[in-house]
Amino acid sequence: MSAPAPKRHQASGSFSGGFSWAMARDLRLAWRHPDEAVLTVAFFALVASLFPLGIGAEPQLLARIGPGVIWVGALLAAFLALPGLFAADYADGSLEQMTLSPHPALGWAAGKVAAHWIVSGLPLTLLSPLIGLQYGLSPDTLGVQALSLLIGTPVLSLLGGACAALALGARGGGMLLALLALPLFVPVLIFGAGAAEAQATGLSATPHLSLLGAALIAALVGLPVAVGAAVRIAVD
Amino acid sequence: MTSRHRSGAPDVLQVRDLACRRGPALLFSGIDFEVAGGELLCVRGPNGCGKTTLLRCVTGLTRPDGGTILWRGEPAQTDPERMRAGTAYAGHLPSLKDDLSAEENLEFALRLRGVATTAEERREALAAVGLEKRRRIPARRLSAGQRRRIGLARLALDPADLWVLDEPLTALDDAGQELFVDLLDRHLAGGGLALAATHHRLAPASGVVRELRLA
Amino acid sequence: MNWFHFSSPSTFYGLAGRLAPWFFILATALAAWGLYLGLLVAPTDAQQGEVYRVIFIHVPTAWMSMFLYFIMACYCALTLVFNTRLSAMMARAIAPTGAMFTFIALWTGAFWGRPTWGTYWVWDARLTSELVLLFLYFGYMSLANAFEDPRRGDRAAALLALIGVVNLPIIYFSVQWWNTLHQGSSVSFKGTSMHVTMLTGMLVMSASAWMYAIGATLVRVRSVILERERRAQWIRNLPEASA
Numbered sequence: 001m002s003a004p005a006p007k008r009h010q011a012s013g014s015f016s017g018g019f020s021w022a023m024a025r026d027l028r029l030a031w032r033h034p035d036e037a038v039l040t041v042a043f044f045a046l047v048a049s050l051f052p053l054g055i056g057a058e059p060q061l062l063a064r065i066g067p068g069v070i071w072v073g074a075l076l077a078a079f080l081a082l083p084g085l086f087a088a089d090y091a092d093g094s095l096e097q098m099t100l101s102p103h104p105a106l107g108w109a110a111g112k113v114a115a116h117w118i119v120s121g122l123p124l125t126l127l128s129p130l131i132g133l134q135y136g137l138s139p140d141t142l143g144v145q146a147l148s149l150l151i152g153t154p155v156l157s158l159l160g161g162a163c164a165a166l167a168l169g170a171r172g173g174g175m176l177l178a179l180l181a182l183p184l185f186v187p188v189l190i191f192g193a194g195a196a197e198a199q200a201t202g203l204s205a206t207p208h209l210s211l212l213g214a215a216l217i218a219a220l221v222g223l224p225v226a227v228g229a230a231v232r233i234a235v236d
Numbered sequence: 237m238t239s240r241h242r243s244g245a246p247d248v249l250q251v252r253d254l255a256c257r258r259g260p261a262l263l264f265s266g267i268d269f270e271v272a273g274g275e276l277l278c279v280r281g282p283n284g285c286g287k288t289t290l291l292r293c294v295t296g297l298t299r300p301d302g303g304t305i306l307w308r309g310e311p312a313q314t315d316p317e318r319m320r321a322g323t324a325y326a327g328h329l330p331s332l333k334d335d336l337s338a339e340e341n342l343e344f345a346l347r348l349r350g351v352a353t354t355a356e357e358r359r360e361a362l363a364a365v366g367l368e369k370r371r372r373i374p375a376r377r378l379s380a381g382q383r384r385r386i387g388l389a390r391l392a393l394d395p396a397d398l399w400v401l402d403e404p405l406t407a408l409d410d411a412g413q414e415l416f417v418d419l420l421d422r423h424l425a426g427g428g429l430a431l432a433a434t435h436h437r438l439a440p441a442s443g444v445v446r447e448l449r450l451a
Numbered sequence: 452m453n454w455f456h457f458s459s460p461s462t463f464y465g466l467a468g469r470l471a472p473w474f475f476i477l478a479t480a481l482a483a484w485g486l487y488l489g490l491l492v493a494p495t496d497a498q499q500g501e502v503y504r505v506i507f508i509h510v511p512t513a514w515m516s517m518f519l520y521f522i523m524a525c526y527c528a529l530t531l532v533f534n535t536r537l538s539a540m541m542a543r544a545i546a547p548t549g550a551m552f553t554f555i556a557l558w559t560g561a562f563w564g565r566p567t568w569g570t571y572w573v574w575d576a577r578l579t580s581e582l583v584l585l586f587l588y589f590g591y592m593s594l595a596n597a598f599e600d601p602r603r604g605d606r607a608a609a610l611l612a613l614i615g616v617v618n619l620p621i622i623y624f625s626v627q628w629w630n631t632l633h634q635g636s637s638v639s640f641k642g643t644s645m646h647v648t649m650l651t652g653m654l655v656m657s658a659s660a661w662m663y664a665i666g667a668t669l670v671r672v673r674s675v676i677l678e679r680e681r682r683a684q685w686i687r688n689l690p691e692a693s694a
Contacts, residue, residue, distance in 0.1 A: 013317055013350040021347045025333075032335040093329025100295055102321035102350040162614060166607045170597035179593055180611060183586035186579065187621065218617070226614055229531070233606045236298050258600065261682060299534065 018107025019114070022098075026115035036084055037119040044077040044124050048131045059136050066135030067145055067196030073131075074124045074149055075156060075185055081120040082160040082177060085112065086231070090168045096235050105228025113161040113227060121153030137200065144199040144209075151212045152192040158223040159184045165230035188215060247273045247308060247322075247397045249294070249429055254303035256289050263289055264450055265302065273397075273427040274443050276420065278434055281450035287433035288328070290450065291400050294431060295325045307398075321350060324396035326387055326404060334376035338367050338386050341375055345390045353393055361389040365415055380407040385415070392419055399423060401432040458537050460676045461685045467669040474666030481659035488652035505563045506649070511657040513556035515664055516584060517619055519549035523591070524616045527609035539605035540679065542612065543595055544672035548664050550588035557581055576625035577633040580618060587615040601679060 030037060051069045052062055089095045098108050128149050132142040163181040170176055195208035248270065255265035263286040271277045279287045292298040294305060296316060305312045312319045332341050342358050362371045365385040367378075375383060384407050391399065399420075405413050417440055420430060424443025432438065438445065489507035496503040523545040529538035560578065561571040572578065595601075595608035626633055680686050 013321060017347070017350055021344065024347075025336075025344045028340070029333060029335055088333075091329075092333070093327055093331035094333070096297060096325070096327055096329065097331045097345070097348055099297060100320050100323065100325050101348045102317050103348065104317065108348075159614070163611070166594060166611055167597070169603075170594065170607070172593065172597050176593055176597055179586065180590045183583045183590065184614065186583050190579075223614075226610060230607070230610055233603065233610065236603060236606070 013102030013104060013107075015104055015107040018101065018103030018105075019111035021103065022108040022111025023115045026112055027118065030115070030119045036081065037123055040077050040081045040120050041123045041127055043080060044073050044127060045131065047073040047076060049134070052134075062135045063137060063200065066132060066137050067141065067200055068193045069135070070128055070131055070145060071149070071152075071189055071193040071196070074128065074153065075189055077124055078120055078153055078156045079160060079178070079181060079185070081116070082164045082181065083174065085116050085161055085164050086168055086234075087164075090234060095168075095231055099232055099235050105232065106224050109161075109227040109231065110224040113157050113224065116161065117154050117157040121149075121157050125149040125153055137196075141196055141200045144205045145196040148192040148195040148205075148209060148212060151209065151216050152188050155188050155212075155216050155219045156185055158219045158227070159188075162223055162226045162230050165227055165234055168231075168234040188212070191215065247427065247429060248306075249398060249431070250306040250309075251294065252304045252306070254290070254293060254300050254305070256286065256293055256298065256300050256302075258286075258289070267303070267448075267450075269448050271398075271429045271431060271446075273429060274424050276424060276430040276432065276438065276440065276443055276445045277448055278432055278438060278445065279448045279450060280433075280435070285450040287450060288402055291325075291402050291431060291433055292327075295323055295400050296320065297325075322396055323398045323400060324349070324391060324394045325400045325402075326391065327402045328406075330383055330387060332375045332383055332386060335374055337372050337374055338362060338378065338382075338389075339371040341386055342389055342393075345386075346393055349390075349394055349396075351394060357393060358389075361392050362386075364392065365389045366411070381409050381412055384408050385412060388412075388416055388419060391423075397428050399428065399430040399432075401430065401434075403434055404432055405434060405436050458535065460537050460540065460680055461683070463537055464673055464676050467673050471666050471669040471673075474662045474669065478659050478662035478666060481655055481662060485652050485655035485659055488648055488655060493648045493652055494646055499567055502563065502566045505559050507652050507656050509556060509559040509563060510653055511660045512552045512559065513581070514657055515660045516549060516553035516556050516581070517622060518661075519545055519552060519664060520584060520587070520612075521616070521619060523549060524612050527612040530605055530609045531613070536679075539602075539609065540672050540675045541668065542609065543592075543605070543675055544668045545664075546588055546592050546595070547671065548667045550585060550592070552660070552664070553581065553585045553588060557585065575633050577622060580622040580625055583618055584622060587612070587618060591615075 048069060051065065055061065055065070086095065089098070099105070101108065125146055128146050129142045132145050137145065160181045163177060163184065167173070167177045167180060191208045191212040195205040195212065198208055199205040249272075250270045252268055253265075254267040256263045267290065269277060279290060281287055289298055293300045296305075296312060296319060307319050307322065331345065333344075336344065339355075339358060339362065342362060343353075343355075346353050346358070359368070359371065362368060365388045367382060367385055367389070370378060370382065375386070378386075404416055404420075408416060413436075417438065420438065421440035421442055423430060424440055430443075485507060489504055493504070495501055523542045526538040526542035526545070529535055530542065557578070560581075564573070565571050591608050591612050594611055595604040598604040598607065677686065
């Protein structure tokens with residue numbers, strides 16, 4: 001008969017423990033398989049270059065529609081990246097283990113969304129000035145555009161993350177996710193595109209950016225809890 | 237038999253009048269049992285009788301429709317985080333990432349459990365389940381049984397007092413089953429509790445084995 | 452009176468069945484009175500002529516679209532916090548009525564917009580946020596029905612409804628926050644810019660819409676209860692179940 005094993009460790013959970021766990025794991029997985037991040041960015045660049053081909057390439061027209069097109073493109077790219085956030089963890093049982101972890105759901109939920117933003121929202125933001133140049137936007141507008149994306153895409157990731165978790169295991173898949181997430185994206189789109197638009201037409205972008213910032217703060221406060229709750233509902 | 241009185245109250249899991257429904261149908265009701273330190277309770281019954289659901293109710297994954305679950309004499313919902321820290325669940329799904337190696341999978345699984353381990357300890361645990369040479373290989377290239385063995389290494393390092401195991405012998409070969417029974421034996425001898433849904437006979441050398449039959 | 456007595460689906464089923472006809476009778480009577488006031492008694496508007504009379508449908512339905520979402524969200528919060536069965540069924544029963552009122556509000560708004568603004572639709576803040584509300588209702592209903600296990604659908608859709616609540620203040624304050632084409636509110640606590648008969652007509656129509664919403668919800672919740680509890684003994688004992 002074997003001797004009782006001394007148990008040296010005591011399990012303990014914390015917000016930072018869950019956050020860093022999710023960040024480290026998801027970023028390492030993304031690093032092993034960078035194709036998803038690359039596809040997101042490639043989709044964004046492709047959509048943005050379809051508009052000049054479809055609508056016409058007069059410089060004034062492009063400069064006029066540029067901010068809106070770039071925002072819509074980024075929004076769609078961020079949306080298409082959403083199913084990857086939870087689907088694999090749902091299928092292989094990782095979500096169950098997360099729900100049963102002593103770390104509070106707030107931590108790993110926020111960590112997963114943050115990691116997801118780093119591989120989807122952040123590259124889109126970084127690419128946006130390049131696409132803005134193709135549309136002939138002025139340097140000021142490019143800056144405001146990138147700033148609005150930097151503030152706005154985390155809100156999209158948080159809102160979309162909650163919706164993606166809610167739609168796990170549901171009939172209707174991608175279409176259902178679109179119906180859930182896209183209406184919630186509308187205010188972000190309005191403020192985000194409005195900021196660059198205002199800058200381009202010589203008005204102040206500050207009001208739009210402040211509203212976007214307020215939306216980001218509200219999203220950071222409220223949505224990680226919602227994402228955690230949605231995951232809990234999904235594994236039930 | 238030693239009970240590790242960490243919180244003063246003895247390690248005991250009490251389930252009272254548990255009921256669960258799936259859709260409109262009642263899956264089970266009036267389930268009562270108690271598991272104390274050093275005891276293994278085997279949940280038995282035909283397929284579809286609710287064994288998995290019962291285990292998931294105990295861990296807190298599934299909300300029961302009636303009844304109470306007491307952990308160390310207190311309702312599990314009053315301090316879910318302590319309950320979760322004290323419970324290790326091994327379900328049907330392996331919760332392994334194909335792109336990570338056995339070593340990385342084990343590391344992340346334990347970090348998620350809030351357990352701090354050294355690389356040396358993890359290497360030893362993997363060696364103990366026969367994965368020393370394959371610990372750097374992505375999990376996708378391991379066989380089903382080898383993947384289950386990563387789960388055994390996780391259990392070995394998890395300090396949880398209560399093990400909740402759903403068909404723990406699936407895909408394990410004879411040697412693997414022996415490894416598992418040995419692990420279970422040490423867990424029970426150390427005063428741990430285990431709740432397992434299984435079609436096999438589990439006969440660890442130490443500890444009391446009881447059965448719960450679901451109709 | 453013990454309110455919890457009625458929060459069990461089996462007792463509420465009977466209560467809802469007895470109350471629903473009365474709400475429909477009230478709704479019809481109030482609608483008749485409200486339409487009489489609105490279409491025959493109220494004077495022609497100095498600026499907008501006869502067109503403004505669509506207000507007697509448009510404003511009450513727009514109010515209801517927001518009220519009902521709010522009430523639905525309250526039931527959803529109850530579902531998530533207390534895991535009560537009846538609250539989830541109530542939320543499901545309210546959603547289609549809410550979506551219908553939202554749709555009517557948008558539609559009548561378009562009919563009003565054509566003669567006064569010269570266009571059926573503008574992308575103004577209030578119209579857009581009301582359209583988002585319609586999609587929130589659709590999203591709620593789709594998600595609630597997207598799962599094998601109805602309880603799972605209840606809880607997932609409840610969380611979605613709660614996230615969507617942020618849209619309500621946006622709709623309500625949109626005419627103040629953004630100076631857009633949609634006119635500001637004609638009714639406020641400080642007093643109104645309307646003729647007294649117009650106001651009375653609108654309030655009577657709103658009361659009618661309330662009564663209709665309650666009646667429709669009660670009828671719908673009865674069918675949800677029947678569907679959900681069909682294996683329960685009390686349902687098998689019902690005369691309509693054995694027939």
